[in-house]
Amino acid sequence: MKRTVFPGRILPYLLVAPQVAVTIVFFFWPAGKSLYLSVFKSPPFGGRDIFVGIDNFVALLSDGDYYASVVNSFVFAGGVTVLSVAGGLVVSVLANQKIRGLGFYRTALLWPYGIAPAVAGIIFLFIFHPAYGVLPYALSFVTAYEFNWLLKGWIAMTLVIVATSWTQLGYNIAFFLAGLQAIPTSVMEAASVDGAGPIRKFTAIIVPMISPVTFYLVVVNMVFAFFSAFGVIHAVTQGGPGNATTIMVFKLWKDGFIGLNLGSSAAQSVILMAVVIGMTMLQFRFAEKRVTY
């Protein structure tokens, strides 16, 4: 292979400059600002910042509520990732069959992704609300058990996981469908000739062949659930009951934007950043080994 060598020293720097500028302005500068804020206590209106060193972090790490939000985050992110990736895979395999109206199904399956998380939250709110929801009303004829997520934490958590997974489903299906189409038909036909049933074909051919897509989706869904899955929780449970659905990013927002405690909020975002970077690195280090490209 021939290496391209740029004449002079300035041109290459100039060419990468826009990318570097974007990274600095949109990634390093805000991240640096968070890091800076995290070691201060400052009144909301500003005026004076009191340097407190690692006090904000110490306060968080000695706060039971904060640990609870970390646990909630893992439960939530795990639930969303498993449900939306596994669900997405199953649905895509089904949508990859030769059936009538395929084009329509494939398009329709992408719709949920076009719905903003906050709107999805509102839709689920209308379906599940104990006071005016359709489903609790219907269930009240079947069972006396009250599915009141206003008071029962595990029901609330299940609800936000299902709602968030649903919004992610379309995105995952799009990628899985693309991955499935890329599997050569010759391989599938050979398997059929060898007498493999649908389940055997799924486990022995489809799963390994699309493992790069699965790996990508697991990382993306995990990061999404940790960082951005805010709309659904904000719209449906507001982090309640108690703090049962307060995940790290929701607590960060609540303490920063509602509670106006900027120092603690910044410290939380630094920790969240570290957690997500760490997890992504772990995934690349260990899970990627099992991926066949």
Next chain:
Amino acid sequence: MKAFVPLGRSLAVLLGAVLLLALPGRAHAKTEVHFWHAMTGALAEALETQVKQFNDSQNDYEVKPVRKGSYAETLTAAIAAYRQKNPPHIVQVFDVGTQTMMLSGAVYPVWELMRDNEIKIDWNDFIKPVVGYYTKDGKLYSMPYNSSTPIFYYNKDAFKKAGLDPEKPPRTWPEVESFSKKIIAAGATKCGFSTGWPSWTMVENMHATHDQPFASKHNGFDAVEGVELLINGEFGLKHIGALNAWQKDNVFSYGGRTGTADPKFVNGDCAMYIQSSALISGFAKSIKFDWGTGELPHWGAPYKKATSIIGGATLWVLKGKPAPEYKGVARFLEYLAKPEQQMWWHVNTGYLAVSNTAVRNLEQGYHFVKNPKQYTAFAQLTGLPPTPPAALKDRKAAPPKPERVATPNSSGLRLGNFVQIRDVIEGELENIYGGKKSVKQGLDEAVAKSNALLKEFAATYKQ
């Protein structure tokens, strides 16, 4: 190309002439006053109408109302704007933000604004519990605007069905319990009562109306440092314990934070409801059955019967604008303080008219006799009996005697980090009602967490 040059030049001349003509007009333009608020729906329309009335009433100032979302979002937006040195002149801030605003150093206190602009307003004419909430060292910091207090709503049809007198709402908690049981037994509704804003109605106002301290140092009025919550005392345990126990028989049914429980009452699931008095006009539109209002239930002796505390928001003036523009702000606030504007605002929104003159004028105009529901909140805040009195001019008997006392415990709350404290209290109430914690555990935990927040606040503002 050449042919176009004269055209270009003549265009430029024309443009210049237009600009010149326009300039004198701009010099005479009204000074703009930016007003950020958090009202929605019919309330936002009322606010805009009132602002327009002010704009039309004079030629020097133009108040521009801008909706910034929820109360919390409006405050966050104002803070961001202030930090970027471009704040609005006026921002509407909810009751729980009071301490944060007072200590912010970003505020042009209303008393100072009025003094500097030589405008005299008789603040003594204003209802005490309202101005008291926003007064420090005898000086008013923000302009009372939309104030309300929690009151008791009940379904008269359900009362009739259960054989209860529809004109007699319960006045004590034991009555609420026995009425609920009768109503449920008669099959009129599924549950007895629910509430909106759990901390405000069931913790803050219950402590106030029973003359019990909510927090130390006079509910935070006396100091910033060393304030602690006192809601896990004997009274708190008794009241929350009763609510928790009542869930079993559906006497009480929890419906979530803020106003999410409203449908329980509006749909006829619960026969009684405790919510802000500002919902009267909304309920009047959405409720299909016959309903009435009453005062907040009381536990009786040995507790004193005290006035309730307000909620809602006030208008804060922010520093950082050119001095002459504040004249317009002062004129606008002066306009809002006028009795006729107070009356207009009350009639069109259901929020309280906060000057005594306005209330007397409303009485004179038979407003309360015609709209007795609108009187409940005034009675509860001033301590008078809940039945509206006859208009002054028709009154033969002596004026009614107060039934409730105003005490330091009932004159408001001034806590730092109050938004988070409310969140903590409501979270722990959910843990209690959901059976995750005992009443004592939950309230102790709420106090411990709130005290940490209060300490944190004091540390941020330490001199």
